[in-house]
Amino acid sequence: MLYTNDAYTPFEVEVVEFIQEHHDIFTIRLKFTDPAIDSKYFFRPGQFNMIYLYGVGEVAISIVNDRNHQPGRFEHTIQVVGRITKGMAKLKAGDKVGIRGPFGTAWPMEEAKGKDVIIVTGGLGNAPLVAATEEVLKNRKQYGKLRVLHGIRTSDLLIYEDMYTRWNNSPETKVYMATSNAEPVDNGKWTWGKGFVTNFIPELGVDYANSIVMCVGPEPMMIGVAKSFIAAGVKPENVYISLERSMKCAIGHCGHCQLGAQFVCKDGAVYPYPACEELLKVKGL
Amino acid sequence: MSAHDKLLGLAARPKVAVHKFSSCDGCQLAFINDAVSLLELSTLVDIVHFAEAGPLDEFAEVDLAIIEGSVNTKHDIHRLEMIREKAKYVLCIGACAITGGIQALRNYQDEKGLLSWQEGVYPQRTDVIIAEDLPTAKPISAYVPVDFEIPGCPITSIQLVSAVRAILFGVEPEKNVDSVCVSCKHAGITCVMVAKGEPCLGPVTANGCEALCPSLGRGCYGCFGASKYANIKALKQQFRDMGLTEQQITHKFQFINSQDAGLQGE
Amino acid sequence: MSLDKTTKIEIPILARVEGEGALDLEITKGQITKCDVRIYEPPRYFEKFLEGRAPNEIIDAVARICGICPLAYQTAAAGAMEQVFGIEISQWAKDARLLMMLGQWIQSEYLHIHLLATPDFLGYRSGIEMAKDYPNEVLRGVRLQHLGNDIMKLFGGRSVHPNGVKLGGFWHSPKESAVKAFIPRLEAALKDAEDVIKFVSGLTFPDTTIPFTQVSLRHPTEYPVIADHIVTSDGLEFHVNDYDKHFREFHAPQSTALHSTTLDGRPILLGPLSRINLNFDRLPKHIQDMANATGVQFPSKNMFHSVIARAVGSYWALERALQLCHAYTYTDTPSAPEKVCAGDAWFAVEAPRGVQIDHFTFNAEGKATNIRISAPTSQNLPCIEANLRIALEKFGLDRPDHEIQLHAEMVIRNYDPCISCSSHFLTLNVTRK
Amino acid sequence: MSHYYFLPHQRIDDMLSALKSDGYKCVAPRYHDGSIGYDDLNKSSELPWGYHDAQAPGHYEVTKTEHKHAFGFTLPTTSVKPMLFKAKENVWKVARNDEGKLAFEPIVEFEKIAVFGVRPCDLRGIEIQDRVFMENSYNDVRYVKRRENQFLIAMNCTKSHSNCFCTALGDSPFADKGFDLAMTELNDEGFVVEVGSEKGRVLLDTLNLAAASGGQAQAALSRIEAAAEAQTKTLPPIKEVEAKLMANLEHPQWDDIASRCLSCGSCTQVCPTCFCHTERDEPNVLGTETNHTREWDSCFSIDHSYTHGDTYREDTKYRYRQWLTHKFSTWRDQFRTKGCVGCGRCVTWCPVKIDVVDEINAICK
Ligand SMILES: Cc1cc2nc3c(=O)[nH]c(=O)nc-3n(C[C@H](O)[C@H](O)[C@H](O)COP(=O)(O)OP(=O)(O)OC[C@H]3O[C@@H](n4cnc5c(N)ncnc54)[C@H](O)[C@@H]3O)c2cc1C
Ligand code: SF4
């Protein structure tokens, strides 16, 4: 983390570009206004930042980029859900926001080397795994097969379509997408699949015993995905998921993100599934 | 309007109106008593209607209509509908506007009972009153959609200014849903229920007053309405344990915010 | 404009008063034939829903009658109940109630002077507008208003619906350090207050004379705030218990507010002007001198001089508050023990707008069985109507409606009518025949 | 020279002046309006001479006696926590100019404070919070600064109230570390004083105190022992509690507590170790500057577990369970220590008399 003298105070960044991905999803491309800070800023796939909207507050948002991102630029894809994100939806290029970070654990990019990599996402869960996917593609030889599975409710909710097409055309890589709601909206144009992402398990053509699964989505979905892939032969310790809990400070002081003894902000958000399997079974923990 | 759109199209220099229905005027004073903020605010917005402070244009098109008071008369309903029609957003301030306020104690009277009240207070010409009077005092939201609410009897200047500030930033005002106990403890106040045996509604009342009553050594009487998930049943049991009669307990909950759904419970 | 044509003009709400109502003016052949202040504040039935309630709940509730002078209601209600129950409150509590009431005066009077009344004299539609040209004066008013609010907060935690007063005294005693901290602020405020007197003496006042009976409280030794005698400009002085022997309260057809007159139906005038007219001798010599230096001779029958009366009365209030702060000591018994019994009593205080008088009847369990609350504004209503007739006829009834409206508003605003005690905004309906 | 010194009551003011001349503001328990809480202390006469307190679940009462001791009460209503980790403070501010540029500025306010009369449980509370704010992967500069500028004068207990349970946790009402000076009051006389740090030694040197007599030192020890023995509450060994609570997350007792608990959060707010907080922006009217505040929060508050789409601990039963299991179990994994010091404040200040010790015993049976 950028940690000059106070872990609580953000640094100024500028919105370089505002991209409306979908009616309530947008991406902001940011750069630090102080080049000195920018040169120190380093993150790993899976980590997140606290983004501060002037006069309103901070939210935890995953970093979309891989670690070899274009220097001086990084992106966040944000879904409008509540007070702060609604406010952020009105940002435009040139506006300034605050950033603290990066925080949290990262995807197991080292452990994944030499293994087949299965990226499984649901809804906006694809944003936190863009970085990991790109990382594999940039260091293609060090990894085995890459499978990207993405599930959404209806086809109109798809974002990053260009990126998926590009990935699908990359070596040793295949993208699988499915909509869970009965009829895709733009009937005919939707060339991907239907149903749940776990339906693809039989056709992925990977060595499950030597695969690593990275999954982000709603909690019940992640649990389902983890169970299915373990059943298919993936070692439980090779299944990784990323959790979301309320966060105010992101540095393990505010107590909001506790899950049992875990502080999701610093002990997570990325966890090997066995580390939180039992905790996720308890209602209201 | 989808939740997403809320406050999306707010003018750079919004027009604001302050309206009054049945009330004591005390919530509007949150503006007037903090005159410095009011003057500052008037550099950012156009206050087109605010009878108590001067400007008058009751049915002008506005971005934000701030409404105080409850609806007690037929005439009020009509006026309220006109105001809502001309306002992009409606912000209700205070117990009267949000739960009906203290005058909603009339809602416990049946027709006959209300008639006896009307005749008791207005012995001459009661028919004028009866013709206009509604049987109930109800919150604004009972008649028109409301976008934002600030609870309190009265609300504080801080609440009002920060709500308007948030709206100007294009975000919803923050809601405070914790109990009075939270700010009571933050202020280092000694709990009046524990140390003085004073019955206190603090544990079930929404925070926002900075635990004003306990800071004066007395129990809270719930003027900010219910906190979220208030455990009314457990507090009533505590009051019984303290020796309060059922009538005393009923009066505690049927007071400033008697119609607040969150304050109901055995 | 032809005098025999009937024109009905809807002139919007009367601004800078607290409340909702309307003024119906009918002008026939150059004469006012009807002048009704119609209050149509929805009735709120305080007198009724408080029956059966415990004394301290009544104190909390009556504040809600009016956000402008909640403390006057609380002080009068508490006083009446203490009389009924025979509770003797301590000198500490008496002083504290006086200090708090002075805070209410200071707050309300300076608010009225700066934000509500002077814009009329100087030709602005509002205090906000006036602030652009008179920033220092408006800010001075705000400063004084805040000081009054803060004094109320000392005991009540907030200035609107304060929570400090209880049966027998107060819920708590502020720390000495908190009270003493007001001494320098009050001292500084005296200078401001002197400037306010000079400022308002410089205004131009229309020349009118009001013939009404003036009514105020009378204190044995000082300017009246909380007192048990009433004096009138007819030369009467009597105990508040005898209120009904001299005045009549009735429900006028045009309004939801109760009106008061003398028994033979003459309007009565309450408020700062009556207060100073009838208690000039109770002001310390140096304040009398300051009053005389304004160029106005008290007693004055020009209602527009109310603004001077307010400025002078408030100067006294600041000085008296300063004395009370100097003398203040902490007590760990801010309240006398509570007890209840059956009975009834009267109690009165001088709210900023005039005499606030209550009558309470209790049963043996200490539950109210009958409540009468008379707000100064409603008592003043017949007087406002009569004053309008005089002032507007003098002003000239053939003037354009908007000028008549402005003048009518100005007259009404002199009373600082806090119509929300029972009402709301004023629409002016002029009918010319 | 003996290990112990003796400070007669008449010389408290000398100690206060010595602290003052070192630039410390002195704070001590004082009586006001029915309770004893920390406040500024200017002279020894302001101490709560002769006051006693009685505490029971949901009950607190102070009485004045003729005894000539300043620390005859058990412990003040609040702990030292608010002096280090403030109930509410501005942590940073940010100004925005006409071009929209943001200038962030941390706010670090601290003063030199000497706390006269810290009970041993509250000392342990400080030690526990040090691990959160000062010995953690990220530290809070404000806390660190305040801690560095703090002078702690511990006051061993010579009495326990009926909610005290430090002994049940394996601790004792005796300050063994974490203080600059530690004292034990002898009735009608003064204090037996012990040095805990270099800062403490330097201060004591300036006072030129006589050594405590053997009798005085012995009297002090036996008074502390008596306080320990006066405690009546018991718990299973803490390791057992820690394991059993997490093994009983679906115990019916949680539902039972939920029917009684107001979810008011008072227990967490008075706790010397609770560290949860929330952050909020408080912009000025013109919108040109914002204060970013940090304010105590608690696992009983609704927002605490609010995550869009799900409030994880929506039911009171889950909120209470979070509080109890965190205090008495998961804290160990997080900070290698207990989360509770046995001060009993949560029991005293629970308006509906919920007693953590009873609840733990019911669950760990
Ligand atoms: C590690 C991590 C990574 C995330 N990455 C992304 C991302 O890449 N894109 C994205 O759109 N969202 C992401 N989120 C979720 C995002 O933080 C919330 O949607 C956001 O906080 C909602 O704020 P709000 O004020 O708009 O919502 P409101 O519903 O008004 O929430 C109010 C407050 O509750 C808390 N809160 C509510 N929902 C969440 C949540 N889901 N997670 C954490 N705190 C919450 C926050 O403190 C928030 O300020 C991530 C969350 C975490 C913990
Ligand atoms: S005094 Fe009332 S608000 Fe404060 S902690 Fe006690 S119960 Fe809660």
Ligand code: SF4
């Ligand atoms: S989670 Fe609860 S028990 Fe734990 S520190 Fe936070 S408030 Fe205290």
Ligand code: SF4
């Ligand atoms: S245990 Fe007691 S103090 Fe704690 S939240 Fe429940 S009712 Fe409040």
